[in-house]
Amino acid sequence: MRTHFCGLIDEALVGQTVALCGWADVARDLGGLCFIDLRDHEGIVQVVAEPDAGSAGNAAVVATAAQVGYEDCLRVTGVVRRRQSVNNRIATGQVEVVAQSIEVLNKAQPLPFHAHENAGEDIRLKYRYLDLRTPKMQQMMRTRTRLVQALRRWLDARGFQDIETPILTKATPEGARDFLVPARMHAGEFYALPQSPQLFKQILMVAGFDRYYQIARCFRDEALRADRQLEFTQLDMEFAWVDEQVVQDTTEALIRDVFREVMDVELAAPFPRMTYAEAMRRYGSDKPDLRIALELVDVAEQVKSSQFKVFTDWAGAEGGRVAALRIPGGASLSRKQIDEYAAHAAKYGSKGLAYAKIDEAGVVNSPIAKFFDEAAFTAVLRAVGAGHGDIVFFGAGPYNVVSDFMGALRLKAGKDFNLVAEGWAPLWVTDFPMFEWDDEEQRYVALHHPFTAPAVDDEADLRANARTAVSRGYDMVLNGNEIGGGSIRIHRSAMQSAVFELLGIGAEEAEAKFGFLLDALKYGAPPHGGIAFGIDRIAALMAGTESIRDVIAFPKTTTAQCLMTGAPSPVPDKQLAEVHVSIRARHKE
Incomplete structure (x- = not known):
């Protein structure tokens, strides 16, 4: 249907006939002379319909152009020429397309909001397809695409294996509530959607895969805010036979190279390092904004x-x-x-x-x-x-x-x-506490997760000094945002059992929930560690927005709803019966 993209029409095409498809961003009828700003995902070009273009059918073209409305879906054929009045605000501002034919492929009804107005977020999310059509959102989503492509290229070139891990898995505590999925073929039992691929990637290290990565979808049933969603995307990585310095040096190089490629930004080399204790003392945060x-x-x-x-x-x-x-x-x-x-x-x-x-x-x-x-x-x-x-x-x-x-x-x-200050301020925060004391539950909780290795190698030492124990965890921070978090993992079954014990997870519960991991650690599990980077957060930083919702195609609201589809929604009793679930009481507003 088209020969070129609107935003890529330039002076090299002057005199050539082109076919374009897009939406009418602006349409102006100046009494027989019509201008249409035609927009696609590459940008905007000016289309002119004029009565003296030398074509027998030109009156019909002008008549069609005069009826074009905002966001009408069009196909235009015409000849490229230089503009008399240059528009330096757009990439195609040196040229315009003189229309030979204009076809209205789909007439747009009056829109619920205008792309050039500052519409509220709720209406933008309800009509997300219209919001995503705007140049601003197109640019943000393209930034995200370039980020993911750059990450993949870098990792593929360095021997990391892209391995998919299960979406339907076992419920395990990782600091947030699991989303549960009833198992139709196993009445009364449930799968959980993964909060991360943590245990699977550790087992991949036991299995000898050495360097793993995955652009992974993860799910956490927790309260939402600007930098959190129920479902999110992370770059998940794991290395065998490493210490924390190897993981940090490798991933720091990854982030530095990706920012150079995607943003033409040079980040500091090396990133400064700061202990958790120093960060809290000086800045009151474990992700301080050093700007x-x-x-x-x-x-x-x-x-x-x-x-x-x-x-x-x-x-x-x-x-x-x-x-x-x-x-x-x-x-x-x-x-x-x-x-x-x-x-x-x-x-x-x-x-x-x-x-x-x-x-x-x-x-x-x-x-x-x-x-x-x-x-x-x-x-x-x-x-x-x-x-x-x-x-x-x-x-x-x-x-x-x-x-x-x-x-x-x-x-x-x-x-x-x-x-x-302007610019970018990266930082490694290291030496996190192994545990935090929960006064309400009167027990320790893991500051990172239960699979993070302590700085000590002896289980008795860890038990004796649990309150002050330091972990081998580390976070990458950028401009006050934690963009990546990881650790060296526990690779010995005895130490993992000791940590479970300190977290109040008894031997029977540990066997029921993590028996497969404890078994795997007994069969020559190598020292290993890794990190996970928040794709949504990094994309938001690159796009210059404070909300990750702006770089997610179809995000949820802060009330955990999809306004476009109406999710979540009730399920018929028949469908619930198939998965052996009954609703005791429905919540009413």
Whole structure:
């Protein structure tokens, strides 16, 4: 139906006859002279229908052009010529196509939103096919395609094997809820959709495949936000006979080369490295955005002699923290704006936010100053590096809670005060804790997952020092986003059993859920490790959008719905009976 793409018409085609197919992006009737901006996935070209083109049928062409509406589906045949008025805003702006025939292949009804307006996300997702048709979304999806192609080329060239792993598998705990699929041929039993191919890729290492990768679809039944979806795509990788340095060096080279190919961006070489403990201390986050120079400062020593009980209680408490954040120029914040910062911190666990403003004359305004003698409060501000025109926020409480809400304030301040530097800031975060203590369940939980190797080789040592144990886990961070996470895995059955035990997974439960893995580790499993990269997150960063929904063709909303298809939806009782499922009570709005 076509000989060329709209967005690829250039001066080399001047004088040639071309056939184009696309949508009418703009149609203008200037009283017998008609212009149509014809658009396909490659771009836009201007089509002209004019009465004096020398064709006997030209009046009919002009008449057809005059009736063309927004997003009508067209086929145009015409001759390429140079434009008298050049349009430098589009790639084809040097030329235009003089129409010899215009065929309306499908007339578009009035659209629910216009591609050139800022429509709300709900209506964009309901009519996703129209949203995806827009140049902005076309470009974002093409960026994702180029990313995946570049990843595959790099890995294929270096001997990684692309191996598919099951979608219907066994339910195993990996930190989020499983999606369950009833097994029709096994009444009362269920498959689970994989949260990741973790166990299969480890078993592939036992099976001798050495270097594996997969562009894998994964599923997690968890709350959604801008950077999470119920179903997502990751680049899954595993290596045999390696330590963490080999995995990190290889995958760092992969990401650096892919960014160079897809974005023409040179990332730092090598990526800086930072321990988890240092990241939390300095930035309040295990995925710090290094483009923001602001850092947290511990001030427990400076405040422990004050009369402010909130500070003194936590300054001397085991596992407590008193931290300060200086914001240059922050003294300009009004009391209402300070309250907004306090409300933002409360979302991350803060029970109160103290502050001190230093005006341009050096006068200190702070509701907590009265709890200090002047010299002591001056010492606190000096420790933070506060100067004229600054504001200092203070947080006190359990170490992790304070780190979380002060880290969130740091990000907000960075954006609000335009303190986010241009460019790309990659980072490796290493030496994660092996476990976290869950006060509610009174047991340890794995910080990464239960198959991550501890830094110690002895099971007795791990049991004796579980609270302070460090793992061999590592995350790749880019501009404050965790784009990849991995670890060296446990490759000995005895150590894996010890970790299960510390996580409260008894021998019987471990055998029922992970017996196949424990068995595999007994038969000469090599040391191995790997990583998984979030394709959606990397594509979103490359496309310059904050939401991964913009780089997923058919995403779910934050309420876990597909507005276009109406999923999830009820299932007829007959179909439920076939898979031996009954609904006890339907939820009603």
